[in-house]
Amino acid sequence: MAKQRLYLYDTTLRDGAQTQGVQFSTQDKVQIATALDELGIDYIEGGWPGANPTDSEFFDQSMKTRATLTAFGMTKRTGRSAANDDVLAAVMNADTKAVCLVGKSHDFHVEKALGISLEENLTSVQQSIEHIVAQGREALFDAEHFFDGYKANPAYAIAVIKAAYDAGARWVVLCDTNGGTLPAEVSAIVGDVIAAGIPGDHLGIHTHNDTENAVANSLAAVDAGARQIQGTLNGLGERCGNANLVSLIPTLLLKEPYASTFETGVKQTSLQGLTRTSRLLDDILNRVPARQAAYVGASAFAHKAGLHASAIAKDPSTYEHVDPAQVGNARIIPMSNQAGQSNLRERLRAAGIAVEKGDPALGRILEVIKAREAEGYSYDTAQASFELLARRELGQCPKFFEVKRYRVSVERRKNKYNQMVSLSEAVVVVKVDGVKKLSVSESM
Structure with missing residues (x-):
């Protein structure tokens, strides 16, 4: 059976830039976009042209990418035509192949935040999307607060996205803007949307991580039929962040039923650069990479307990759900007061020191390590200090004087x-x- 195409849409440069404490320069954006393109992302949202100088300068670079570079903006304002709205014009002037517009799909926000009628909002969505399509661009519509809107007024929320789809939107993206929807709700609502006439292969999902469910919600939407996932590198984003593409991508490529069901723009060979790409972003932001990040964290494949290390030496699959090399990561066997001889021999092997199993020196080394850790020392990741200690106990430490x-x-x-x-x-x-x-x- 032929695999279904699943599209990945990255919004690190726009939604990720809204993270507290994050400020990208134009060169930062170019560097990140290049890395995303090399990874195989399908859509790269570069920012909001006209909203700030950095975003405008980024689009002025006219980058040549395999990915579809996308400009972000909002639907036209009431009282103006789409052709005469200067904010929308600035977005169109970025001259990207695709344009993504955000619009209200929750009746509460339409009436309270925008202060317009529900019908006026439908007209704004329809005419804005028609304007993009008429210019020969690919149109995407981000239905802001869709899940909350659907739970409050399902008929109106559906009417908004149908207005966008009927106007020619290639993708209608359902946004859990407040991040409070749970996976079971996402699955049910996406199913309702498809039943209402929006095909799954025109449906996207955009989740936030306020309940630590952004990745789970994205997968739930895919399970229910959506075929585009929006997210960011390392889960950057407003408040608690967006769906983390660094977690989603390897799950889609390496885990069932996704691996045998879907094809993405990211290939297995590119997946090996995932850890590097994740840490590139942290370098740009001058942040310490999260050690326990799924797949790419320094501790993601660390085996501290002696029992675990013993089993890993026999067969890594005993305590590893994937091969770390598949995502460009590496296995670590730390030394600590919980370590056994299996940890020790693996750590010695990594240092190029061969010691036979059962050698009395192994016990002496472990005793020294445990005694020193009781005094406050740590050999968890201090490889050089560990090697000096081990060589000294093994009589392999050169006597310089x-x-x-x-x-x-x-x-x-x-x-x-x-x-x-x-x-x-x-x-x-x-x-x-x-x-x-x-x-x-x-x-x-």
Whole structure:
């Protein structure tokens, strides 16, 4: 059976830029867009042309990408035609192949936030999408607050997205803008939308992570028939963030039933660059990568418990759901007071030190590590310190010099200001390469 096409839409450069503490430069945006394109993302939303100088400058770069570069904006304002709305004109002037407009789909927001009638909002959505299509662009419609709107007034929420679809929108995107919808609700509502006449292969999902369900909600929408997922790298986004594409992409490519059902623009070979892409974003933002991030975190494939490490040495699948190399990550066997000889031998192997199983030195090394960790030391990720300790216990640490004798004396005397001060003098004799050397030093 032929695989179904599932499209990935990245909004890191727009919704991700709305993260508290995040500020992209134009060059940052170009670098991120290039990485997204190399990864195989289908749509890259570059920002809102005309809303700020950075977004406008980004679109002025006229980047050549395999991905469909998309400009973001809003539907026309009431009292103006789509052709005469200067805000919409700025979006169109970015000259992108695709344009995504956000519009209200919750009656409460239409009447309270916009202060217009429900019918006026439908007209605005319809005419805005028609204007994009008439210019030969691919139109996408982000139905803001759709899930809350559907739960409050399903007939009106459906009317809004049908207005966009009937006007020619290639994609109608259902947005859980407040992030409070749960997976079972998403699944049921997406099913209702498809039953109402919006085909699944024209339906997208845009979730927020306010209940820690953005990824689960995205998968629930796909299970129910949606065929576009919007998200961001590392889950950047307003408040608690958006659906994390860094988690979603490997799940779609490596987990069933998605792997055998869907095809995306990201190929298996590109997937191996996922960890690098995730950490590139953190580098740009000057942030420490989240150690426990799914798939790409430094601890995602770390096995600290001795029992786990022992099983991993026999077969990694005992405690790993995927091969870390598939996402460009690596396995780590940390040393700690919970470690056993399996952890130790694996850590020694990584350092290029071969020790036979059952060697008494292994027990001595573990005892030293546990004693030092009880004093506050940590060898969890301190590979160099661990290697020095191990080589010393194994008798493999080179002896660069030998202290033969030393003497330190301290005397109290008056200085020229008639103040009592301390004078310290040290004499040391060392043997280096078979030659004795004497050194004397003093300090006051």
